[in-house]
Amino acid sequence: MTKIDSVDLYYLSMPTVENVADGSQDVLLVRVRAGGWEGWGECEASPLVSIASLIAPMSHSACQPVLGSVLGQTIDSIDDVRRITALVRANSFDQLQAAHTLSGINIALCDLLGRRYEVPVHELLGVRAASPKTPYASTLFGATPDETRAEATRLAGMGFRAVKFGWMGFGESSLSADVDQLAAAREGLGPDVDLLVDAGMAWVGRPDQARARIPALHDFRVRFIEEPFVAEEFDAYGEFGTAARQVGVAVAGGEGCHNVPLALTMMTHAGLDYVQIDAGRIGGITEAKDVADAALSQGRTFLNHTFTSHLALSASLQPFAGHGAEGLCEYPVNPRPVSYDLTTTHIPVDGDGLVRIPDAPGLGVTPNRRTIATYLQQVEISVQKRILYRTPDLDVVSPADEEIAA
C-alpha cells in the first residue's frame, strides 16, 4: 500500500503573455510523489486559479480543497486513480475550477504508476499495443490570407497529411473574408492534404452565421468544422450538423467538456462526428478513456485536444491509443518555448508521417528541470497571514529527480 506523499503545482509562464488565442504561453505542471515514486501531469487551466483550488479552505462538504481528497490516498493501481478522481468530484463538486485541477493530478498519478510498473500508461488502461496516429498540424489562421497560404504551404511541405486552422477572427467578420482564408488554406495545402477548421465558438447564439458558411466549407473540402458553438448549445450543434453532413462536412467538438457526463451527453445530444477531449480539462486520462470507449462503441471518432506541450500530448493520446490505426490526432506545431521545451524529449512525426505514442514507462516524456527553472513563477497565497500555498522547492531531491538530472 503506497500512499500519496505530496502534490505540488508549478506555474510556468513566458515572460510576456500575448492577448492571442495561443494556449501554449503558460503551463501548470503537477508533480505527485508516493513512496519514492514520482509522476508528472499538466492541467489545461488558468494556473493561479487551479493553485487556489488545490488549497482553498473548505466551504462545505461538497466544496472542499482538491488536495484533501488526494494527499494520503493509496495509489497502487489504475483503480486507485479512478477512486481518487471520484472522491475529488464528490468532495469538490461545487468548486467549479476543481475539474481542471484534478485533470493534471489524474495525469500525474497515471504517469507515476506507469513509471513504477515500467509500462506505458495506455497499458495500464488495458491497451497492449498502441496504434500509430495521423497527426494533423494544429495552428491559427494567419492575420491575412497570404500568411495563411504560406503557413499551409510550409506545413504541407513538412509532410503533414492534415492541417487545422482556426481563430484569428474566422467566422466573426464577413463570409467573403472567411472564404478568402479558406481558399488560401486550400491553395497552400494543395489538393491532397486534409483541411480542418476550428471555428473557435465564433457563432455562439448565431446559428444562421454558421449555416451560411456551409457551402464554402464544402467548396474547399473541409473535413470537419470544430466548435461552431459553446459546448452546451446542443440544439444549435444538432441542426448545423445535419446540414453540414449533407454536403460531406463533419462536426467536431468537446474540448470544453470538464466532466464525463457532459461529454457523453454532448456526444449524443449535439450529434458529434469527432469527439475532441483534452485530458488536461476533462478530469484526466481515466476520464478521457471513458469518453473514448463510449465514442468508439457509438461509431464516433474520438481524438485528443492538445495545443501545448508534449507532456499534454502524450497524456491526451493515451485514452485512445488502442483505436484504429492511423486515425487522426491533434499535433501542436507552434508551441511557445515554455511549452515546447517543457519535456526533455518529444513525440516526433516519423518519416512515414505518423505519430507513435511513446513505448516507455508512464507518459514516456520527462519534464526538463532547466525549463522549469527558467519559466517558474513563484506563487504565494495566504489567508489570515497563514500561508496556504508557496511554490515548492524543485530541488528537494528524490530518486526520480536524480534520474531527471542525469
Next chain:
Amino acid sequence: MTKIDSVDLYYLSMPTVENVADGSQDVLLVRVRAGGWEGWGECEASPLVSIASLIAPMSHSACQPVLGSVLGQTIDSIDDVRRITALVRANSFDQLQAAHTLSGINIALCDLLGRRYEVPVHELLGVRAASPKTPYASTLFGATPDETRAEATRLAGMGFRAVKFGWMGFGESSLSADVDQLAAAREGLGPDVDLLVDAGMAWVGRPDQARARIPALHDFRVRFIEEPFVAEEFDAYGEFGTAARQVGVAVAGGEGCHNVPLALTMMTHAGLDYVQIDAGRIGGITEAKDVADAALSQGRTFLNHTFTSHLALSASLQPFAGHGAEGLCEYPVNPRPVSYDLTTTHIPVDGDGLVRIPDAPGLGVTPNRRTIATYLQQVEISVQKRILYRTPDLDVVSPADEEIAA
C-alpha cells in the same frame, strides 16, 4: 457615462467550517463602485478560488482575469450589465471558475443600478410589480428520523406551506432508511404541507436506485424530487422523470448550471418540471432572467436556488419576480450567522405565509459592516513577489458607506 471604478471581493467565514452539506458557512461578498455609486453582490463560490479568478494573470485571449473585463467599463443601464457579462464570458471562457466569480459581480452591478435609479432590480428587468411567493423552508434531513420529524413539526408550526429536506445520506443507504426519513418528514408536516425532497445527486450513475424510490416518493406525496443526478446526466433525468411523473412526482434541478446554454439545454433535454437557478452561480441576475423567461414560455416552473444569505435570496428572486402569484420560492431557514447576519434587514415571511421581494432600490438589502468586520478573512495572493490581491480596506469611505454606517 459612468465607469466602473473598483471591484472588491470580501471573503467571510465562520471561525470553524464543518464538513456538512451546509453552504451558509462562508460568504464571498462583492462590492462594485462606479461614479460615487455602490452595489453589492454575492458569489455562490469557493471564495479563495474566485478571488484568484478575479486577478489571475492572462494565460491567453480566452483565459483572462475576470477583473480585466469589468474595470473601467461603462455602467449606465441593464444593457451594460449584459454587455459586461458577455465580455467576461468571451475573455475568460477557459477559466472555469470565472462563471461563479462573474455571478456576484453581475448581481452587484444590478444592485448598483437599482440604487442609482432608485428602483428595485426587478424593475430594471422590466417587471413593474413583483408577485408574492410561497416560500418553502429549505433544510437538511435530521441525523435520525426523530430529528427530521421534530424539524418538520417546527417548520409547519412556523406557518410554512412547503418544506424541503435533503442530504444527510438520503438516497445513499437503504431504501428502508429513506422510507423512514420520508415517513418522519410527512408525519411532522401533517397532511396539508407540501413535502419536497433534495436528493443531492445521491444516484449519480445509479438510475436504478433512483427509480426504486419512486413508490415511496409517491406514498408520502413528495411534490418534487430535486437533483437525483448531476446536471449533465440528461438521459438519466429523462427516464427517471417519465416514471416519476406517472405517479405525480415532479422533477427539479438546475442549481449546478453555471451558464445559460447549459440551463436551457438541461431544461429541455433532461425534461425538468422545476428549474432551479442560483443567480450566484449561473452568471448573475440577467443570466438567471434569461433562463426564467425561457422556462415560463415552455410551461416549466422557474424558482430560485438559495441556501445562504438574504442578499443571495433577493438576487435569486429578482429574475422571476413577475411570474405568477404565490409560486414557490426556496427560503433558507437555518443559515449560519455569517450568512444570516450578512444583511442589516431581512426578507420576512409575512403573516399570510408569503414572501415579498423588497420594494426598495437595488436588491433592497444592505450588507452589515459589523458582520463583515467580524468574519472577514484577510487574503493575500502574490506572483513573483508582486501582490495581485490583498483584501481591500472596508473603511475607504464612499457616500454609500456613510449611509451604511448610519
